[in-house]
Amino acid sequence: MTDEARIPKKGEIWYVRFDPTIGSEIQKTRPAVVVNEKHMGREGLRIVVPVTEWQTHHEFCRWMFRLSIGDKTGLTKESGADASQVKSLSVKRFHNRIGMLTDSELKEILAAIVVCIGYECPVCRARENKNTQ
Secondary structure, eight states, rough: OEEEESSSTEEEEEEOOOSSTTSSSSOSSSEEEEOOOOSSSTTTEEEEEEEEEEOOGGOOOOOOEEOOOOOOOSSSEOOOOGGOOOEEEEEEGGGEEEEEEEHHHHHHHHHHHHHHHOOOOOOHHHHHHHHHH
């Protein structure tokens, strides 16, 4: 892998080592979606949304976004991006890139982060209106 390919980029899915953890923090090495803009924040850190196994009850969680199995995502089981566990991590925790999201999937995850922090934005309002119609 070239040096450029080792740099996690927005919209990519990487295996990330989350341990050590405390309490209810997401644990172990698992996929995570990189969500920060290029050149934002400290060098050597990336903001990620961890990915966990999809559960039926996640359908009702506004902070979860369903991710499908596939060659593009690199996921081998139905999964969900858990926006309630967004965190900034050192790139030294990143193991390997496994996939990529579409722009629309990434926007949905970013909207779920907005829901978690309680920011009222037009994109989120439109999403909620679409889901209630």
